[in-house]
Amino acid sequence: KAGVTQTPRYLIKTRGQQVTLSCSPISGHRSVSWYQQTPGQGLQFLFEYFSETQRNKGNFPGRFSGRQFSNSRSEMNVSTLELGDSALYLCASREQMNTEAFFGQGTRLTVV
């Protein structure tokens, strides 16, 4: 069974630009959640989708948005990038709520 796939693995963007990250969950998993990891803040929850519906959102500005498609693949978008958005963005896949979470390798975003 294939794992969680995140693309791209690395991105370099300029301040003010926007970026879209993609996550393909494990086959049969309907829950996809996103986390931001930085050295100073650790791992912080961004949002969670289940069957195309956003069920929960973390404490991030509206520049961070996401969506989930009917095949459970999810995208995350960050608009008007700031230097502080530089981070490792991780996606987690679960069969349903409270089941084991499996993470992808992450997308390393650098904003210059």
Added chain:
Amino acid sequence: KQEVTQIPAALSVPEGENLVLNCSFTDSAIYNLQWFRQDPGKGLTSLLLIQSSQREQTSGRLNASLDKSSGRSTLYIAASQPGDSATYLCALYNTDKLIFGTGTRLQVFP
């Protein structure tokens, strides 16, 4: 607000030692708890999931325990190896999200 703390923050041990990593949380009303390892620059690898009704789980050289009443979980690593070197994270389930601990950076030297 749930807070999750891991002690120690860093640990360096010789190969072969048995280790205990600690995870403390402030709110005992949790669902499940999961332990992960993270290699530098990589994603998280799931190690063990403990359901809220369980007290421990074992996988190979790893054993994790959960004591909700005291707000603690421990990860026991038997006969440590250099390949165990990584950052270990515990995470609590809170409805739709995971709340992560601060992590323990482990180095096992030959």
